[in-house]
Amino acid sequence: MHWLDNVAWNEDGLIPAIAQDAASGRVLMVAWMNREALQLTAARQTATYWSRSRNKLWHKGEESGHVQVVKEIRLDCDGDVVILQVEQQGGIACHTGRESCFYRVLAQEGDAPQWEIRDAVLKDPTHIYSKGSGHE
Structure with missing residues (x-):
């Protein structure tokens, strides 16, 4: 059996992929992979994802220069989620110019919880993306 046959792909042929900083353990982002993306990631040792919005690898x-060098790939017990242990080039994983896509924390503000931004923008996204897409 091929190693990719052990993956429990969803009905769209995708699996969620968590990118985690290999040194700090911080979750940087969550994206999707199809079979080809996971195979390319393993072969090249750099992260390749499937863009659902653009319907392409x-x-x-590729645009920002913030490559994720893959140190390890793990598959969860159900075979339906992968974690990539990565070295994040440039220290920025998020299209907002932050280290992590998880930069908001739910904070209690009086009677109503509010999302509070906790991480600073490390680089203005308009200086990262040449096409003005603001997202890879």
């Missing part, structure tokens, strides 16, 4: 860092 997305090589992380």
